[in-house]
Amino acid sequence: MDFAYSAEQEDIRTVAEKIFTGLCVPERLPDFEKPAERFDEKLWSELAKAGLLGVALPSDYGGMGFGVGELAVLLEQAGRHVAPVPLLPTLMLGAAPIQQFGTEAQRKRLLPRVITGQTTLTAALVEADSRDPLAPTTRAEVRGDGFVLDGVKLCVPAARRAERILVPARLGNGSIIVAMVAPDAGGVTLDAQEVTTGDVFYRVTLAGAVASGEDVLAGPDAGAQALKWMVEHAIAGLCAMELGVAERALRMTAKYTAERKQFGKAIATFQAVAQRAADAYIDVEAIRLSTWQAIWRLSAGLPATRELAIAKFWASEGGQRACYAAQHLHGGIGVDKDYPLHRYYLLSKQIELTLGGAQESLARLGEILADGHA
Numbered sequence: 001m002d003f004a005y006s007a008e009q010e011d012i013r014t015v016a017e018k019i020f021t022g023l024c025v026p027e028r029l030p031d032f033e034k035p036a037e038r039f040d041e042k043l044w045s046e047l048a049k050a051g052l053l054g055v056a057l058p059s060d061y062g063g064m065g066f067g068v069g070e071l072a073v074l075l076e077q078a079g080r081h082v083a084p085v086p087l088l089p090t091l092m093l094g095a096a097p098i099q100q101f102g103t104e105a106q107r108k109r110l111l112p113r114v115i116t117g118q119t120t121l122t123a124a125l126v127e128a129d130s131r132d133p134l135a136p137t138t139r140a141e142v143r144g145d146g147f148v149l150d151g152v153k154l155c156v157p158a159a160r161r162a163e164r165i166l167v168p169a170r171l172g173n174g175s176i177i178v179a180m181v182a183p184d185a186g187g188v189t190l191d192a193q194e195v196t197t198g199d200v201f202y203r204v205t206l207a208g209a210v211a212s213g214e215d216v217l218a219g220p221d222a223g224a225q226a227l228k229w230m231v232e233h234a235i236a237g238l239c240a241m242e243l244g245v246a247e248r249a250l251r252m253t254a255k256y257t258a259e260r261k262q263f264g265k266a267i268a269t270f271q272a273v274a275q276r277a278a279d280a281y282i283d284v285e286a287i288r289l290s291t292w293q294a295i296w297r298l299s300a301g302l303p304a305t306r307e308l309a310i311a312k313f314w315a316s317e318g319g320q321r322a323c324y325a326a327q328h329l330h331g332g333i334g335v336d337k338d339y340p341l342h343r344y345y346l347l348s349k350q351i352e353l354t355l356g357g358a359q360e361s362l363a364r365l366g367e368i369l370a371d372g373h374a
Contacts, residue, residue, distance in 0.1 A: 003288075008070060009070055009073045012052070012074060013073050013077060015052065016077040019047060019050060020043075020077055020083055021081065023040065024040075024081035028040075029082070029343070032084040033084075033198055037158065037160060037199065037200045038085075038200075039158075040085055043083060043084070043085050044085050044117050045117055048115070048116055049117075051063075051064055051115075053091065053114060053117055054111075054115035055070050056068060056096060057095060057099055057114070061112045061115060062112050063115050068295060068298050068299045069296065069299045071092065071096070072236065072240040072291075074087065074091075075088060076243050076244040077244060079242060079245040080244035080245065081244075086120050086162075089122035089123065089158045090120045092234060092237035093121070093125070093166065093233075093234055093237075094123060094164070095110070095114045095121055097123070097226060097233075098110055098217065100226075100229060101178070101217055101226045105214065106180075113163070120161050120162050121165075122159055122165050122166070123166035123230060123234070124153030124159075124165055124167050124168070124204050125168070125230070125231060125234060125355065126155045127151070127152065127153060127154060128154055129152075133227075133231045134227060134228060135170075136151070136169055138150065138169040139170060139172075140179070144212075145212070145213030146210060146215065147177060147216065148208055148210055149181065149187075149206040149210075149211060150208060150209075152203065152205050152206070153204040154193070155195060155354075156203075157201050159204055160183055162183055164181065164182060164215070166178055166179075166180055166217060167179050167181050167204075167206070167211075175224070176220070176223035176224045176227055177219055178216075178218040178230070179211035179217065180211065180215040181206070183204075187206060187208040188205070188206060189204070189205040190204055191203040191205070195350055196347075196350040197346045197350050198346070231355065232298065232304060232305065233298065235356075236295050236304075236308060238354055238355065239294065239295075239308075239311045241347075242315040242319045242351045242352075243291050243315070245323070245347050245351065246280075246283070246284045246318070246322040246323060247284050247288075248344060249341060249345070249348070250281060250284050252330075253326040253330065253341075254268070254277065256333075276328065276329060279321070279325065280325040283314070283319070283321050284318070286314045286318050287311075287315055287318050290307070290310050290313075290314045291311045291315065293307050294308045294310070306368045309362075312356060313358050313361035313362055313365065315352070316357045316361060317358035319348045319351065319352055320348065320352050323344055323345045323348040324345070326341060326345070327342075327345050
């Protein structure tokens with residue numbers, strides 16, 4: 001494995017960094033941190049103009065035609081700048097599964113509008129009654145060539161703005177389907193939920209919501225496969241974002257401790273400070289290596305379940321330690337909302353607990369190892 005960026009990935013990183021650096025500045029970010037769904041229209045428009053919203057979508061629909069590795073580069077930059085745009089929900093949770101499992105009609109209907117920034121998408125993978133995203137309790141019943149859905153999904157990002165929400169559900173015989181539901185459709189109710197970062201996600205209540213045949217992404221024959229694919233790519237995207245979050249927090253800490261003086265010396269020269277920062281550096285590098293190993297396997301079409309469990313463990317455990325160390329080494333200014341570091345700690349904590357924290361990732365890894373041994 002070569003973890004160095006390819007020439008194309010380096011170009012994507014450079015363009016994305018330029019856009020995020022220009023717009024995700026401390027002076028602008030508070031404008032998007034009121035209790036409402038965070039969405040920077042100007043930033044979204046600039047990403048679309050640069051073609052970055054189509055980085056992993058085929059050229060047939062106006063995209064760049066790259067894959068999950070290039071999308072991960074973009075998501076890492078989004079994490080690095082705590083960008084207030086729904087890149088992960090739209091591109092990794094929505095557009096990528098539609099490209100992978102959708103019909104040609106579904107792709108033509110939705111993907112070009114994603115690439116031009118005209119529409120956003122999301123997926124509902126979290127439920128109160130099931131901690132395993134691969135085992136949804138939302139119920140589906142066949143109606144004609146579509147399905148009727150009943151259940152409750154939690155913490156769905158960008159749901160009110162999305163054109164379609166991808167909803168996994170279970171039929172009475174245990175089979176899984178994935179349907180696309182409009183947020184304003186009959187039988188669909190959205191209730192705002194303020195999450196760790198202060199952003200607004202949604203509780204999506206489905207009470208007899210109908211998904212017609214044209215909005216069925218994966219039927220019973222392919223639903224379980226599609227859901228596993230969605231969850232694994234969602235975890236990969238979260239890990240890529242956490243890498244950006246943790247690395248940027250560490251760099252901010254290195255700069256602060258090099259400039260902050262106590263007893264006439266920069267506090268970075270104090271042994272305890274240097275050791276704490278070094279431990280955080282090791283955690284960040286562990287996130288980097290485990291994340292890119294998993295993403296490389298996904299991009300190569302290789303099984304990556306074990307590697308994703310390892311990457312999510314490090315993103316959760318290592319990310320928490322690195323961002324906590326960053327706040328600790330900043331002292332009181334680390335929790336001052338006029339200083340940007342607090343955004344990184346909050347986003348890191350949210351990523352840590354999304355789709356399984358460190359202990360759940362270890363349990364998943366244990367099950368994989370036990371099954372392999374058996």
